Amino acid sequence: MHFKLNRSIKTPLYKQIAAYIENGISTGEFSPDNPLPSERHLAKELQVNRSTVVAAYDELQSIGLVERRKGSGTHISTDIWGISDKRIPNWGRYVEDGSFLPNLPLVQKIRTETQNDEMVNMASGELAADLFPSEQFHSIFKEKPFTEQLGYDHPQGNIHLRETISNHLYAYKGITVDAESILITSGAQQALHLIVQCLLKPGDAVAIEDPSYAYSLPLFKSAGLRVFLLKSDEKGIKPGDIIELHKKHRIRMVFINPDFQNPTGMQMPLSRRKRILEISSEYGIPIIEDDPYSITAFNGNIASSLKRMDMNGNVLYISSLSKIVASGLRIGWIVGPKKVIQRLADAKQQIDFGHSIFPQWVANEFIGSSQFNEHILKIRQQLEVRRKQLSKALIYFLGDKIDFLEPNGGIHLWCQLNEPVDEFQLLDESLKRGFAFVPGSIFGESKGFVRFTYGRSTPADIWEGISRFSKALQYLNEKNNEAK
DSSP states (O other): OOOOOOTTSSSOHHHHHHHHHHHHHHHTSSOTTSOOOOHHHHHHHHTOOHHHHHHHHHHHHHTTSEEEETTTEEEEOGGGGTSSSOOOOOHHHHHHHOSSOOOOHHHHHHHHHTTSTTOEEOSSOSOOGGGSOHHHHHHHHHHSOOOOOOSOOOTTOOHHHHHHHHHHHHHHHOOOOOGGGEEEESHHHHHHHHHHHHHOOTTOEEEEEESOGGGGOTHHHHTTOEEEEEEEETTEEOHHHHHHHHHHHOEEEEEEOOSSOTTTOOOOOHHHHHHHHHHHHHHTOOEEEEOSSGGGOTTSOOOOOHHHHOSSSOEEEEEESTTTTOGGGOOEEEEOOHHHHHHHHHHHHHHHSSOOHHHHHHHHHHHTSHHHHHHHHHHHHHHHHHHHHHHHHHHHHHGGGEEEOOOSSSSEEEEEESSOOOHHHHHHHHHHTTEEOEEGGGGSSOOSEEEEEGGGSOHHHHHHHHHHHHHHHHHHHHHHHHHO
16 A cells, blocks of 8 residues: 555544555546455554544445445445446545635534523624614614615625715714725725735735634635734734734735724724834835724714825724614725725625615615714713623622733723633533633633633623633632642
8 A cells, every 4th residue: 555644744544544445446446346455454654543544434325425334344435436426526625625615613612502592602802782773773764764676786885885984974073085985894894804815815924913812714825815913902913013924924914903902802092003004104004993892982082093194005994883873784885996806896795786875875874864873972981881891790709819001992802811821621601601702822822711701791691601610710720739
């Protein structure tokens, strides 16, 4: 046998064996007139456990390539030669070979577990249902029935919505932009995908904050990009680090979230924002500014965005209604140079023929009404109440076991655990007790941190959730002490 297992790669051994058998069937190395090598023989030849070979044959049987015959071993299935049914595609192989990577297994697990209605969910980055503007939407539907045509709209999005967003950006954030420089997207996530797919190529180097929610996104690896981390302190990234990274790796883009950052909740000071813009101009590095939270500032003072100070068109600005109105509305936008917006709009049209007119109509009616400002005032007040409740619960249940800085806006609170504990075991124990959070290493290289999303739960649920979390932490600490 000339086949050798490669134990230095991530592909499981049983899958390597299955691929070898499948290739041998295709090339005729294995004859349909004779049984395939026995499980014992293959295990001895390849120096693996018999169970590994069994798993390989199980996979081949599941896709119709082989069949087990009692008393005579494993044979090539007659189905693949057209004698019986048609051969089934190896969908498992297709799933694994696709270029678009799946979410991290832990992210998938959290999303699956939080479907339980009994779960206190402080993992999902969204608003609680009682913070949605449901009454305002009902009044909009009642006072102004939807009469728009349900055909394809402009590739950049509905012109009325883009004009309304233009007015909104100037009124709330001091950003001057015309409708032609705005693209409507399906939330900020699609905006990031369009930018990565259309403006970068495999092998390009990009920089993101550490920690950052972008670290958990597979889109950078799916696009073949090289991702480098910019360490953050309580004021965000240090501008000089961008220069150092650029000298070593020729950074093509920098992705930052300067206001109430996800996951840390920090807010970058004006001096650092200005210096980042200076570096962008000096080295010609585009800045992708993701700003879903600045409008939630509890005191109503919205910091000056990089886009507002951008005089040269170096910043692509992303925002959405997901974190301030409703995540399910799926309305986001990109602001940038017209040439870039047209390129991204062309790609979006290829993907989905442009955004659905109905949510655009709802968003336009709501943002353009006086009810929008009333809603923003409400969520600022409510989010501050929930952040205070979370702070009280952490102090009451955990005391000096945990450290945190209170954000002045946004929906996330970042905590450092003061006792060594496996954060993934902590998540498992918390989920068993009906509480979900996100381990810190999902967002970067630092361990011993956790993120709680206070915007997702009611004050009562926050108190109960941290109580459950503290019991999970106490259980693991006692278990670890017993093992010493």
